Amino acid sequence: MKGIVVKSTGSWITVLNEEGRKTDCKLKGQFRIRGLRSTNPVAIGDHVIFEIMPDKETGLITEILERENYIIRKATKLSKITHILAANIDHAYLIVTLALPRTSTGFIDRFLVTATGYFIPASLIFNKRDLYDPELEEQEKMLKEIYTDAGYPCYSVSALRGDNIDDLRTHISSKVSLFAGYSGAGKSALIHALDPSINPIVGEISQVHHKGRHTTTFAEMYEVSSGGFIIDTPGIKEFGLIDFEKQEIPRCFPEMDRLLPFCQYANCTHTHEPNCAVKTALKTGKVSRLRYSSYISILNDETER
Ligand SMILES: Nc1nc2c(ncn2[C@@H]2O[C@H](COP(=O)(O)OP(=O)(O)OP(=O)(O)O)[C@@H](O)[C@H]2O)c(=O)[nH]1
Numbered sequence: 001m002k003g004i005v006v007k008s009t010g011s012w013i014t015v016l017n018e019e020g021r022k023t024d025c026k027l028k029g030q031f032r033i034r035g036l037r038s039t040n041p042v043a044i045g046d047h048v049i050f051e052i053m054p055d056k057e058t059g060l061i062t063e064i065l066e067r068e069n070y071i072i073r074k075a076t077k078l079s080k081i082t083h084i085l086a087a088n089i090d091h092a093y094l095i096v097t098l099a100l101p102r103t104s105t106g107f108i109d110r111f112l113v114t115a116t117g118y119f120i121p122a123s124l125i126f127n128k129r130d131l132y133d134p135e136l137e138e139q140e141k142m143l144k145e146i147y148t149d150a151g152y153p154c155y156s157v158s159a160l161r162g163d164n165i166d167d168l169r170t171h172i173s174s175k176v177s178l179f180a181g182y183s184g185a186g187k188s189a190l191i192h193a194l195d196p197s198i199n200p201i202v203g204e205i206s207q208v209h210h211k212g213r214h215t216t217t218f219a220e221m222y223e224v225s226s227g228g229f230i231i232d233t234p235g236i237k238e239f240g241l242i243d244f245e246k247q248e249i250p251r252c253f254p255e256m257d258r259l260l261p262f263c264q265y266a267n268c269t270h271t272h273e274p275n276c277a278v279k280t281a282l283k284t285g286k287v288s289r290l291r292y293s294s295y296i297s298i299l300n301d302e303t304e305r
C-alpha cells in the first residue's frame with residue numbers, strides 16, 4: 001500500500017493511506033542502518049510503501065519513495081547532526097513575530113536561504129499583530145516591504161483575534177505547507193485558527209524568559225478541512241545551513257541574484273569586487289542593509305567551515 005508519513009515519534013511512524021486511514025508503522029530494519037546521516041531516516045511528508053502486519057493493526061514500511069524535495073537544517077551552526085524538517089513540501093511558511101518571542105532577521109534569512117537553496121517557495125507569516133503598538137506596526141511594515149521586494153510574500157495575521165486568517169486559508173488550500181519558526185511564535189495556534197477542528201496543543205510563553213516552552217515535540221501533518229495539508233513542527237532556535245557551497249549563497253538572495261548580470265564579474269560575491277551592482281543598490285537603498293548584513297554573516301560562516 002502507498003501512503004504519506006504524517007507523524008513520527010521515534011518508535012512509531014503514522015502513515016496516511018489514499019483512503020484517509022492512518023496506520024502506525026515500524027520501519028524495516030535496513031533503513032536505519034543505511035548511511036543517512038540524519039536524526040530521522042523517515043521524514044514527515046515522505047511517500048512510502050507499507051504492508052499491514054499479521055496483527056491487522058500495525059504496518060511495516062518497506063520502501064521510502066524518492067523525495068521531490070526536502071528541507072533540512074543543523075541544530076546549530078557547528079553541529080554535525082542534521083534534521084530533515086519535512087519532505088515533499090509545496091510551500092514553506094516561517095511563522096515570525098515582532099512581539100514575544102521576537103524573531104531575529106538573521107534567523108529569518110537563514111531559513112529563507114535554505115528554502116531557496118532547496119527550491120521550495122517560501123513566505124513569512126507575521127503573527128500576533130493584536131499585540132503590536134504603533135512602533136511595532138511601523139517595524140512590521142518596513143520588514144514586509146523588504147521581504148516582499150526580495151521575493152517572499154508576507155502575511156500579517158493574528159491567530160488569537162483571527163485577523164487575515166481567511167486570506168491565509170485560501171493560500172494554503174490544495175498545497176502541502178510547512179509551518180516552521182521559534183517556539184512560541186504561534187504555529188500550532190495558527191493551525192487551530194485556520195481549522196478549528198484541528199487541536200494541536202498550544203503552549204504558553206514563559207513569563208521569565210519570554211520564550212515558548214517547546215510545546216510541539218513531534219512534527220505532524222494535518223489535513224485542513226477547507227483544503228490542503230499543514231505540517232506543524234517543533235520550535236527551533238537556530239537554523240544551521242547544510243550542504244551549501246560558498247558560491248551558492250549569493251544565488252539564494254533573490255534580490256541580489258537579480259542584479260548579478262549588472263555586476264562586472266559573473267562570479268561577483270558582492271563584497272570586494274569593483275563595479276558591483278549590489279553594492280550600488282545598497283547605497284540607493286534598493287537592497288536592504290539588513291539583508292546584506294545577513295548575507296555577509298552567512299558568507300563568513302560558510303568560509304569558516
Ligand atoms: N496575543 C497573541 N498570542 C498568540 C497568538 N498566536 C499564538 N499566541 C500565543 O502564543 C503562545 C504560543 O503558541 P503556540 O501555538 O503553542 O506556539 P508554537 O509556535 O506552536 O510553539 P512550539 O510548539 O513550542 O514550537 C500561546 O500562548 C498562544 O496563545 C496571537 O496571534 N496573538
Ligand SMILES: [Mg+2]
Nearest residue numbers: 187188215216
Ligand atoms: Mg506548537
Ligand SMILES: [Zn+2]
Nearest residue numbers: 263268270276
Ligand atoms: Zn556584485
